[in-house]
Amino acid sequence: MSNEIGSDFIDHSKVPKAILARQIIEQAWDLYCQLDAHGNLIYASSRFHEIMGSVPVHIEQFIEAVDVEFRLDVYKLFVHTLQTKTSSKLEFRVRGASEAYLWLECTAIPLCDEKGELIEIAFALQDRTQHKNQESHLIAMAFHDPLTGLPNRRLFKEHVHQLLKLAKRTDRMFALLYVDIDDFKIINDTMGHDVGDAFLQEFVERVQRCLRECDMFARMGGDEFTILLPAVDCQEHVEGIARRILASVEQTWEVQGHAFRSTVSMGITMYRSDHTDVTQMMKEVDIALYQVKGKGRNHYRFYSHG
Incomplete structure (x- = not known):
């Protein structure tokens, strides 16, 4: 019995940390991407194309998919993270792969090196569309x-x-x-x-x-x-x-x-x-x-x- 358990055991020390990190990322958030200080895409999770219809190569391309009402807010979120090196959240609407609008909650996370210098900014995004629709329905019922x-x-x-x-x-x-x-x-x-x-x-x-x-x-x-x-x-x-x-x-x-x-x-x-x-x-x-x-x-x- 002990041999069978041992045969199924995965020695995580032999799995590259980058692979483990990406597996955690894929399951933790609906969408995830990393941008350098100039807004260029470094990494995007696999569901980006499925949900958004395309993978942005730059922050400006990502902002183009955002509802006009929220575009300046998303840009300010990126700049604020860049300047302050602090994490913050923002909720906004984007046009998804089906051309329908989605609500996303974005957590902007500064990624710094050993010296504390910012090298990248991560956008960790959760789909809040269903929650927003339920919220709108409850408001409609109330009024x-x-x-x-x-x-x-x-x-x-x-x-x-x-x-x-x-x-x-x-x-x-x-x-x-x-x-x-x-x-x-x-x-x-x-x-x-x-x-x-x-x-x-x-x-x-x-x-x-x-x-x-x-x-x-x-x-x-x-x-x-x-x-x-x-x-x-x-x-x-x-x-x-x-x-x-x-x-x-x-x-x-x-x-x-x-x-x-x-x-x-x-x-x-x-x-x-x-x-x-x-x-x-x-x-x-x-x-x-x-x-x-x-x-x-x-x-x-x-x-x-x-």
């Missing part, structure tokens, strides 16, 4: 409605807050609309929640066709939605959008074998210089919406100030 995919109350209020700050600096007009589906509860109660959910998804598609790319449409919960119009010239412009939404919703609905009609009511407020916070604007559109509901629904009303 978006799962049924419709629209921004939720939390994200919407943050956008209004930012737009208020911008408007106070530029005095640029914007409008806030509060949209309530009339008698949505009847659809849910008589046709079922599956039909109700499908109706909400189609409702979102109809309303979005009435909006511009710069407008923000959000679900506040249940059958209540808000719309932010960040660039409007006058009240008539807002009225035109409100009328388009009313006309779009009034068209006959055919959802999962059910045909019916539906309407919406809207409360609207325009930005004024005395607006101080999101709560104030939300209170105004709520008052205007309540007034529409009290006068027969299926219409819109602007908040009357003063």
Whole structure:
């Protein structure tokens, strides 16, 4: 038995240290390369071509594959390591072999000789793409409605807050609309929640066709939605959008074998210089919406100030 074990034992003292080091490198990081002080490639791990599509011969060629937003940061990472002889990390995006972008976490490591003089810089890289995608998904879930995919109350209020700050600096007009589906509860109660959910998804598609790319449409919960119009010239412009939404919703609905009609009511407020916070604007559109509901629904009303 002891002879069999001995026959399988590898005497590592007889294996060149360079080979052992490279085996460790290949398994420790997804990508690894060494560059001299001028940025010329000295060594690149075997997976470089598989993941990146090519093996860079110089730091500039590596940077060309990096997303434009991060190129200067990668260059600064190299220079910082060169000047300080200290290790540091950076996360950035690169275009991979499949032309899709990958997220890489790079640890820049200074390699010095016996005298402490820097002779090479190592880039040890880990693929963080899956982690980043999961992180983005969690963020999307935190700020978006799962049924419709629209921004939720939390994200919407943050956008209004930012737009208020911008408007106070530029005095640029914007409008806030509060949209309530009339008698949505009847659809849910008589046709079922599956039909109700499908109706909400189609409702979102109809309303979005009435909006511009710069407008923000959000679900506040249940059958209540808000719309932010960040660039409007006058009240008539807002009225035109409100009328388009009313006309779009009034068209006959055919959802999962059910045909019916539906309407919406809207409360609207325009930005004024005395607006101080999101709560104030939300209170105004709520008052205007309540007034529409009290006068027969299926219409819109602007908040009357003063």
